[in-house]
Amino acid sequence: MTALNRVWIVDDDRSIRWVLSRALKGAGIACDEFESGREVVKAIESDQPRVIITDIRMPGMDGFELLRHLNDAVPEVPVIITTAHAGLESAVSAFQSGAFEYLPKPFDIDDAIELVERALSQGESAQPDPNVDMQGQTEIIGSAPLMQEVFRAIGRLSKSSINVLITGESGTGKELIASALHRHSPRADKPFIALNMAAITRDLLESELFGHEKGAFTGAQTARQGRFEQANNGTLFLDEIGDMPAELQTRLLRVLAEGEFYRVGGHAPIQVDVRVIAATHKDLEEEVAEGEFREDLFHRLNVVRIRVPALRERSEDIPALLEHFLSRAAGELDAERKSLNPEALEILGEFGWPGNVRQLENIARWLTVMTPSHRVHAEDLPPEVLNDSGVRPEIDWQQALRGWANQRLMSGSSALMDEALPAFEKVMISAALERTGGRRQDAAALLGWGRNTITRKIRDLHMDDA
Structure with a gap:
C-alpha cells in the first residue's frame, strides 16, 4: 500500500538514516528506511514510494546501479542522490543517470526537506539516456559548497x-x-x-x-x-x-x-x-x-x-589544490615534490588570493623551485604571501566572550544565552553577507547553512529592518 507522501531513505549509515527520518517526520512526511539497494529492489516489487533518497557508495549494489534499476522499474519516482564523495564527475553522473537532484554530504536539513517537498510535487522525473558516454577526464578539484553548486549546474546542463x-x-x-x-x-x-x-x-x-x-x-x-x-x-x-x-x-x-x-x-x-x-x-x-x-x-x-567562486571563498579547497599543483610542478620541472607544514598551510589559507587559483598554481611552481628542502616552512613562502596585510594574528574571540560573560554574571545578569546567541548569530550572518556582497545563498554556504535557514534567521533576528 502506497502512502500519499511516503519517502524511502536508502543508506548503509544508520546515523544518516536516523537524521533524515527524524527531520522528514518532523516536516509531516512519512518515510521508511533501507540499508541497502538490494532491499529496495525487493521492496519495489510490491510497494512504491513517492520519492527515494539514496546514497551512492553502499556495499553490494551502489546508488547508481540502484538508480538504473529504478529508472526501469518505477521511472515516475524522483530519486535524490546523496554522497560524501562529492565532485564534478559524480554530480554529472547523477543527473545524466536520471536523478532528480544531487545532494552532497554534509547537507543542511532544511535543504534536504525542501528538495523532498519539491520532488513530491513533481509528477514525473526525466528519463535517463542509457547511451551517455562519460569521458574519463580529470575532475575539477573542489569540495567547497560553492563549488558543489557549480558541479550541480554542470550536471543539470549535461543534456x-x-x-x-x-x-x-x-x-x-x-x-x-x-x-x-x-x-x-x-x-x-x-x-x-x-x-x-x-x-x-x-x-x-x-x-x-x-x-x-x-x-x-x-x-x-x-x-x-x-x-x-x-x-x-x-x-x-x-x-x-x-x-x-x-x-x-x-x-x-x-x-x-x-x-x-x-x-x-x-x-x-x-x-x-x-x-x-x-x-x-x-x-x-x-x-x-x-x-x-x-x-x-x-x-x-x-x-x-x-x-565561479573566488579562491578566498573556497579556502577549504586550498590543501587539495596545492597537492595537485605541487605534484604537477614536480613532474614538469623534474624536481622533488614539496610538501607544506601546517603553519605554512595555515598562512596560505588566510591569504587573500587576488589572483585566485592561477596565483596558487604559480606559487606551487615557485615553491618547487625555490624551497631548499623537501618540507616547505612558513619562512619559505614567497614575499607576496608573507607581506600580505590579510595575514593577521588570530583573534582570541573565545577569551573575549569569556570576559564578557564573567562581567555580565558579576553584574547580576541572568539568561545570558537569550542575549548572547542572537547577537552571535547576527555577527556571523553580517560577516558572511559582507564577504559575499550581500548574496544570501553564498553567505549561507560560508556558514554551513541552507538558503532557507539564513532567510529564516534574518527574519527572526529582524535584520531586514536594519
Whole structure:
C-alpha cells in the first residue's frame, strides 16, 4: 500500500538514516528506511514510494546501479542522490543517470526537506539516456559548497546545448568550467574552440571570429575559416566577452539569432550550429547600464549563468589544490615534490588570493623551485604571501566572550544565552553577507547553512529592518 507522501531513505549509515527520518517526520512526511539497494529492489516489487533518497557508495549494489534499476522499474519516482564523495564527475553522473537532484554530504536539513517537498510535487522525473558516454577526464578539484553548486549546474546542463554565461574573477578557472560543460554535453565528440577577446587586437578579432576570403585585406593570401566555422556542431568558448568591441557585438548577436554570418570580404552566408559559452570577470549588467555592452546580446548570452567562486571563498579547497599543483610542478620541472607544514598551510589559507587559483598554481611552481628542502616552512613562502596585510594574528574571540560573560554574571545578569546567541548569530550572518556582497545563498554556504535557514534567521533576528 502506497502512502500519499511516503519517502524511502536508502543508506548503509544508520546515523544518516536516523537524521533524515527524524527531520522528514518532523516536516509531516512519512518515510521508511533501507540499508541497502538490494532491499529496495525487493521492496519495489510490491510497494512504491513517492520519492527515494539514496546514497551512492553502499556495499553490494551502489546508488547508481540502484538508480538504473529504478529508472526501469518505477521511472515516475524522483530519486535524490546523496554522497560524501562529492565532485564534478559524480554530480554529472547523477543527473545524466536520471536523478532528480544531487545532494552532497554534509547537507543542511532544511535543504534536504525542501528538495523532498519539491520532488513530491513533481509528477514525473526525466528519463535517463542509457547511451551517455562519460569521458574519463580529470575532475575539477573542489569540495567547497560553492563549488558543489557549480558541479550541480554542470550536471543539470549535461543534456543541453543551451548558451551559458560564466562569471567570476580572473584566475578562478572559468575556461575549465567551460571545457567541463562541453565535455559533459551532447556535443562532447565535436570541437571545443576557445578564443580570448582580450588577447587579440581589435583589427584582427573580426577575422579570427568569422574568417576571411582571399584578398579581403592586405596580407590575406588565402581564404581562412574563423572560429565559428571551426566550432560548427560543437562549442565556441568566448573568454572575456566583456572586452568585445561594440561593432563585433552586433555581428555576434546576428549569429546567435540567425545561425549565419559572412566571412570578412565574403558575399555568401555561412550557416553554423554552434553552442556559445561566454565568460567574463566584468559586471555585464553594469556594462549594459553604461552603454558599453549591448543589452540584447547580454540576454542572448545570459540564458544560464554560472558563477565561479573566488579562491578566498573556497579556502577549504586550498590543501587539495596545492597537492595537485605541487605534484604537477614536480613532474614538469623534474624536481622533488614539496610538501607544506601546517603553519605554512595555515598562512596560505588566510591569504587573500587576488589572483585566485592561477596565483596558487604559480606559487606551487615557485615553491618547487625555490624551497631548499623537501618540507616547505612558513619562512619559505614567497614575499607576496608573507607581506600580505590579510595575514593577521588570530583573534582570541573565545577569551573575549569569556570576559564578557564573567562581567555580565558579576553584574547580576541572568539568561545570558537569550542575549548572547542572537547577537552571535547576527555577527556571523553580517560577516558572511559582507564577504559575499550581500548574496544570501553564498553567505549561507560560508556558514554551513541552507538558503532557507539564513532567510529564516534574518527574519527572526529582524535584520531586514536594519
